[in-house]
Amino acid sequence: MKTLSENLQTYVGYDCDVLVAGGGFAGIASALAAARNGAKTILLEREFMLGGLGTLGLITIYLPICDGNGRQVSFGIAEELLKLSIKYGAQDRYPKAWLENGTLEDKKKKRFEVQYNPHIFAHLAEQLLIEAGVKILYGTSVCAVEKSGDRISEVITESKGGRCAISVKNVVDATGDADVCAMSGEDVCTNPFKNNLAGWYYGIGKDGQFLRQLGAADIPEDHNGENCVAPISNKKYDGLDAEEITDFMINSRKKAIEDILAKREAGDRNLEPSFVPMIPQLRMTRRVAGVLELTEEHSDTRFENSVGMVGNWRRKGPVIEVPYTCLYGEKVKNLITAGRCISASGNMWDIMRVIPVCAVTGQAAGTAAAFGVDFADVDVKKLQEKLVSDSVVLHISDLEEVK
Numbered sequence: 001m002k003t004l005s006e007n008l009q010t011y012v013g014y015d016c017d018v019l020v021a022g023g024g025f026a027g028i029a030s031a032l033a034a035a036r037n038g039a040k041t042i043l044l045e046r047e048f049m050l051g052g053l054g055t056l057g058l059i060t061i062y063l064p065i066c067d068g069n070g071r072q073v074s075f076g077i078a079e080e081l082l083k084l085s086i087k088y089g090a091q092d093r094y095p096k097a098w099l100e101n102g103t104l105e106d107k108k109k110k111r112f113e114v115q116y117n118p119h120i121f122a123h124l125a126e127q128l129l130i131e132a133g134v135k136i137l138y139g140t141s142v143c144a145v146e147k148s149g150d151r152i153s154e155v156i157t158e159s160k161g162g163r164c165a166i167s168v169k170n171v172v173d174a175t176g177d178a179d180v181c182a183m184s185g186e187d188v189c190t191n192p193f194k195n196n197l198a199g200w201y202y203g204i205g206k207d208g209q210f211l212r213q214l215g216a217a218d219i220p221e222d223h224n225g226e227n228c229v230a231p232i233s234n235k236k237y238d239g240l241d242a243e244e245i246t247d248f249m250i251n252s253r254k255k256a257i258e259d260i261l262a263k264r265e266a267g268d269r270n271l272e273p274s275f276v277p278m279i280p281q282l283r284m285t286r287r288v289a290g291v292l293e294l295t296e297e298h299s300d301t302r303f304e305n306s307v308g309m310v311g312n313w314r315r316k317g318p319v320i321e322v323p324y325t326c327l328y329g330e331k332v333k334n335l336i337t338a339g340r341c342i343s344a345s346g347n348m349w350d351i352m353r354v355i356p357v358c359a360v361t362g363q364a365a366g367t368a369a370a371f372g373v374d375f376a377d378v379d380v381k382k383l384q385e386k387l388v389s390d391s392v393v394l395h396i397s398d399l400e401e402v403k
C-alpha cells in the first residue's frame with residue numbers, strides 16, 4: 001500500500017477537564033453529567049445537530065426505562081432526557097400510566113417509553129448543555145490522539161478551521177463506533193454479525209405524519225409489530241469504512257423512496273417523505289473490549305460496582321445492573337466509553353445499545369470523568385454516592401417489590 005508521511009504543525013486551541021467525543025444520547029448524557037459535576041467540558045460533534053441516531057438517524061423511539069413488570073429501573077439523566085424529549089408533546093406512545101399516576105396494572109400493560117420529535121429534542125438538548133456550561137463544537141471530528149505513556153494528552157480534531165488539538169484530562173468516547181478507543185490503541189471488538197440495511201424515514205400521507213421503521217425493526221414483542229418486516233437487503237455492513245457506509249446511505253435512502261412510491265401506488269397518492277436518514281442507521285459496529293464484558297448471563301445479577309440499571313427492551317422481566325468496569329478498557333487510563341460502544345457482547349450488545357442505556361452509561365461515564373483521575377483509580381463508592389445523589393438507583397435490591 002502506498003503511504004504518505006505528513007508534516008503537521010497542529011495548534012493547541014483548547015484545554016478541558018473532560019472531552020466528550022460524539023453528541024448522540026450517550027454524549028449528551030456524558031457531557032451533562034461532567035459539566036454538572038464541575039468539570040470544564042467540551043463536546044465534539046461531527047454533524048451539526050445533537051442526538052446522533054436518535055435525531056439525525058430518525059430513531060425516535062426512546063425504549064423503556066422500566067422492567068416490563070411495572071417497575072421503573074432507569075432514573076437520573078435517563079428519566080430526565082425521556083421527559084425532555086416530550087416536553088412539548090409526545091409524537092406517539094405517551095406513557096400515561098407512568099406520568100399520570102397510573103395503576104400497577106396499567107404500567108404492566110404499557111411500558112415506560114415514548115416516541116418524540118427529533119428536531120425539538122435536539123434543540124432542547126442543546127439548550128440544556130449550554131445551560132450546564134458545556135462548550136459544543138459542531139462540524140468537528142476527532143481524527144487522532146496524542147499520547148503520553150498510557151494516557152491521552154491531546155485529542156486532535158478536524159473542522160472547517162483545519163486541524164486543532166485539545167489538551168485533555170479525561171476523554172469519554174461516545175462516538176458510537178469506539179473511534180477514540182481505536183485511535184488510541186485501546187482494545188476493541190467489531191461486530192461479528194454485521195448490520196442489516198435500515199431505511200427508517202418519516203412520511204406524510206393521508207393519515208398525517210408517520211414514522212416508517214423500514215428494515216428489520218427493533219420492536220419489543222409486546223408491540224403489535226405492524227412495522228416489523230423482513231430484512232430489506234441481503235447485504236450486511238461492518239459500518240467502519242467510508243465506501244461501505246456510503247453504499248449503506250445510498251441504499252437506505254433508495255429503499256425509503258421505493259417504499260414511498262409503492263405506498264403511492266397502493267393508494268396513498270400524495271404521500272411525501274418528510275425526513276430521510278441523514279446518518280447511517282447502523283446498530284453495532286465497534287466497541288471497547290472492557291475490563292468486564294457484559295453478556296446475557298449477567299441479567300438480574302448484582303454488581304457491587306453498579307453505576308445504574310436498565311431494562312431489557314426485547315423482553316419483559318430482566319433487569320441489568322451496569323458494572324462500572326464495562327465502560328473502560330485496560331490500556332488507555334484516561335479513556336472511558338458510553339452508549340452503543342461499551343463492552344457488551346452477543347445478545348447483550350443488542351440489548352445494551354439502545355437510547356436509555358446510552359443515557360445511563362453516559363451519566364456514569366461523565367460523572368466518573370469529572371473526578372479528574374484515571375478511570376481505574378476512581379473511588380467507586382464515591383462515584384456511586386454521587387450518582388445516587390443525582391437520582392440514580394444502583395441495585396435491583398433498591399427497587400420496591402411488585403406483585
Ligand SMILES: Cc1cc2nc3c(=O)[nH]c(=O)nc-3n(C[C@H](O)[C@H](O)[C@H](O)COP(=O)(O)OP(=O)(O)OC[C@H]3O[C@@H](n4cnc5c(N)ncnc54)[C@H](O)[C@@H]3O)c2cc1C
Nearest residue numbers: 022024025026046052053063141142176281339340354355
Ligand atoms: C435501525 C435502528 C433502529 C433502532 N431502534 C431503536 C429504538 O427503537 N429505540 C432505541 O432506544 N434505540 C434504537 N436503536 C439504537 C439507538 O438508536 C442507538 O444505539 C443510540 O441512539 C446510540 O446512541 P450513541 O450516543 O451511543 O451513538 P450515536 O447516536 O451513533 O451518536 C454518536 C455521535 O457521535 C458522532 N461522531 C461519530 N464519530 C465521531 C468522531 N470521530 N468525532 C466526532 N463525532 C463523532 C456522530 O455524528 C453521532 O452524533 C436503533 C438503532 C438503529 C440503527
